[in-house]
Amino acid sequence: MAFQFETYRFNTEDAIQVCVGAFALAVPIGFSEEAWQLGETLPLLNLLMLLGLSxxxxxxxxYQSVFQQDIRHRLPVxxxxxxxxxLISACVVSLVLLCIDKLPLIDDTMTSIKRIIxxxxxxxxxxxxVDSFDKE
Structure with a gap:
């Protein structure tokens, strides 16, 4: 399965690379109590700033690595x-937190979303x- 935009493709291999790269950092950070507490205590404005920085x-x-500063005709891509x-990274993070029982989606949805961010x-x-390793 691949999504094609002009001359660029996003395929299963790309999705797997994104998953592996996200997992590589989601595991050590997701297991830290400091990250859980930040997810509980950071105000909404700070979380939005963190999302924006991300x-x-x-x-x-x-822009620099994957597209090598050439997005003129590939802005949608x-x-x-x-x-x-x-989004894939957020899903991987969610799965890691769910596996270690630190994603209280039903009991405390806001804390779950904050931890994911x-x-x-x-x-x-x-x-x-990781996804940029074999690009252009």
Whole structure:
């Protein structure tokens, strides 16, 4: 299965690379009590700033490494790449937290979302770095 935009493809191999990169950083950080507590105590504004920083750094790295500063005719692909990398990373983080019983989705949904945002920042960077290894 592949999504094709002009001359660029996002396929199963890319998705697996994003998963592996996210998992590489989600595991050690997801197991830390400091990350759990940050997810409980950070105010919403700080979490939004963290989310924004995550997307900003994903964008900068993707622009420099994956697209080699050439997004003029591939802007939709560029944006798609950033969003997909972040969403896959958030899913990987969610699975890790669920496995270690630190994702109280039903009992405390807001804490779960906060923990996912906190741990997805480094996990998404790991994801996009691994994904960039074999690009262009």
């Amino acid at each position: 997307l900003l750094f994903l964008g900068v790295f993707t 560029f944006i798609f790449r950033i969003i997909v990398a972040y 906190v741990i997805s920042m480094p996990a998404s960077m790991g994801a996009i770095v």
